[in-house]
Amino acid sequence: MTDESTTTDSATGDFISRQVIVASENGLHARPAGRLAQEAQSFESAITLVHQDQEADAKSILDILTLAAEPGHVLELRATGADAEEALTRLEQLFKNKFEG
C-alpha cells in the first residue's frame, strides 16, 4: 500500500471536505486513532470523519474507533469553523504519513 491519497475540495453547504485513504498498516487502530483525535482537538473547527454512512467526531478516539476503518478504506473529512481549511490540511497530511509525522 502506498500513501497515495486523493484530495477533493468541495464546498458543500457550510463545511469543506476532503477524501483521505487509510494507509496505516492496521487501519485506524488505537494509536493512529489517538494521534488523529489529538491533532483534531488542537483545532477550533468541528471536524467529522465519514465512512460509508457512518459519521464520527474526529476529536473523539472512541468515535473514530467505532468506524472500524481498515487499510485502503476511503474516508471523508469534513470541517466547519474558522480554522477548517488549516485543520483539513493538517489531518490529511497525517493520513498521508500513516500517522507517523
Add this chain to the structure above:
Amino acid sequence: MADAIITGIPVATGIAIGKAYFVNRNHMAHLPRQTVAAALVPDEIVRLHEAFATVESELTVIREQVPEELKSHGSLIDTHLMMLKDPKLSKTAEGYITSLGLNAAWALEKAVADQEAAFDAIHDQYIRERMQDVRVVADRVQTKLMGVETDLTAISGRAIIMAHDLTPADTVELQVDKIMAFATVRGGKTSHTGIMARSLAIPALVGVDKLEDSVRDGDLVIIDGLAGKIIVNPTESELEDYNERAAKFETYSRKIKRQCHLPAETFDGSRVQVLSNIELVEEVAAVLDNGGEGVGLYRTEYAYLNRTELPTEEELTEKYIDLASIMYPRKVVFRTLDLGSDKFIASFGELNEANPAMGLRAIRFCLKNPQLFKTQLRAILRASAYGNVSMMFPMISGVKEVRQAKAWLAQAKAELRREGLDYDPNMPVGTMIELPAAVMIADFLAHEVDFFSIGTNDLIQYSIGVDRTNRHVSYLYQPLHPATLRAIKLVVDAAHQAGIEVSLCGEVASDPFCVPILLGMGIDSISMTPQAIPGIKRIIRQINMHDCRILLKDVLECRTVSRINNLVMDNIFKHFPEEVSFFSSLLENDELPS
C-alpha cells in the same frame, strides 16, 4: 514456625521481605447508585470533571516515568490518556447526571455501557477488545469519585504486590519504586508479570496456587525468588536468616552485574559467546544491560497469540527490523514459529490432538501452512538487511524437513528479489536439535545447515520420555542424565566435525552447575534468560577450560545421575563456594531417586 510456606514458579530471582498488598480489582461490585437532588446536579457535574482532571494528571505523571525501552507500555498509556480526554465519555456521563439526576460514578457507568454497545456492534475483534482500555480508564475515574485511593498508586512503604493476575495495564501504572516483589496465582514463565519483574530486577513468583488462601493483606512475607517459596509471617530466626541471605545476594548481584560487560573468557583464554533468549522486542534492554552478546533465541510466537487475525508481513517486518537494528552489530537468531501443541493460533483453532507434544507443531505446522510460514520467512529476510540476522527451524526430525523448509526460504528470497526488496543473501540458516532423531543424525543434518542450536528442555523430555509438568514423573526430568550429556556431546562433535557452530539454549545454559560441563564439550555459545547472564559470565571467567574438560571426562564415565550430581557439586564447592549458597535450590530435585 512461620504461618505458612507456599510455593510457586520463580520467574524473576532475588529475595524480598515486606508487607503483602493485595491488589483488589473488585470495587465495581459496590459502585454507589444514587440520584442527586436537582439543586446538587451542578456540583455533581463539577465533581465528575474534577475526577477526570485528577486522573489525567496522574496518568500524565505515570506516562513520563515509563522508560524509553518499554515503548508498548508507553503507547498503551497514551491511548488511555486519549480516551480519558475524549469528550465523549465525560459529556455522555454529564448528560446522564443532568437528565436523570444520577450520581457521577453511576452516570459514568452508563456512559461506559453505551460505548460498549457501540463497540459490540463492530465486527473487528481488535476494536471490540479496546473496551478493556475504556474500562481501565473509567475504573480510575470511578475510584476517584468514590473517594477510594487508586489501588496501585496508593502503595506506601515496602510492598509486595499480590494478585490473582496482573494485566499489562496494571503493571504500567504501578509505582515501581515502592514495589519489592510480585506474587500471582495465574501466569507462567513468560507472563507479563515475569517480564515486568525481570526488567525491574525484583523477584516474582507466579502460579502460587495457595496465595489467596494463605496470605492476608498486611501479612509480613518473604518472597524467595531463588527457591520459589513464600514464607508467611516468618519467625524471628527465619527473618534473620533471610535478611542475611538477602543482603548477601544483593552484594553478590551487584558485584556480578558490574562485571557483566567483560567477555566470557576462561582463565586459560577460551572464549564462549553468552547470548540471550527473548520473547519480546522490549527485552533487548535487559539483554544489553546484563552484558548479553546477542540474542541466541528470539521466540517469535508472541505476535501470533491472543488475537484472532494473523499478523501481517508488514507488522512482523517492522518488529523484526526494530530488533535487528537495535542489536546490531550483535547477532539475533530468529526461531521460526513454534506453535501447535500447547500454544495455538486462534484462527486455526485447537487441533484436538490426543498427544500434542508429538503432534502437528513447530516446523510441521509451518510446512502444512506454507502461506503462514512464508509470510514469516519474508519478514525475517527483510529484517536481515538491517542487522546481523540468523534463522533456525524448530522440531526438525530429519533431513527432508530441513530441505523443505529451505525450499520455502529460497522461494521467499526469489520473491523479494523480484519485488526489489532488500535482504541478506548470506543469512545463516540453522536447525534446532530437540528430538532424539535429530541427535542421531546430527552428522547428516550438519551438512544441510550453517549452525545447530540444542534445545535442551525439549530434548530432555523427549529422550527420557518424561513430561516435567507431570508431578508423578517430574523427578525423572534430569538435566544431567547420562543420556542427555551423551546426546549433547554427540551433537557438538558432529557440528565441529562438519565445521559449523553449535549453540545451546535451554535452562541448562543458565544453570551455574551445568555450565562447566557444557564448556568442556566445546560448545560455541550458550543462550539464556537475560537476568542469568551476569552469574553465568562470572562462572565462566573463573574456571579453566582444562578443568572443564577433565570434569566432562569424569562425568561421561558416570552411570547414574546421582554420581554425576556429586561430581558437579564437588566441583562447584571447590571453585564457587559463594554461588552454592544461592543456587543450592537448583539441586533440590536431584536428591530424588534416580
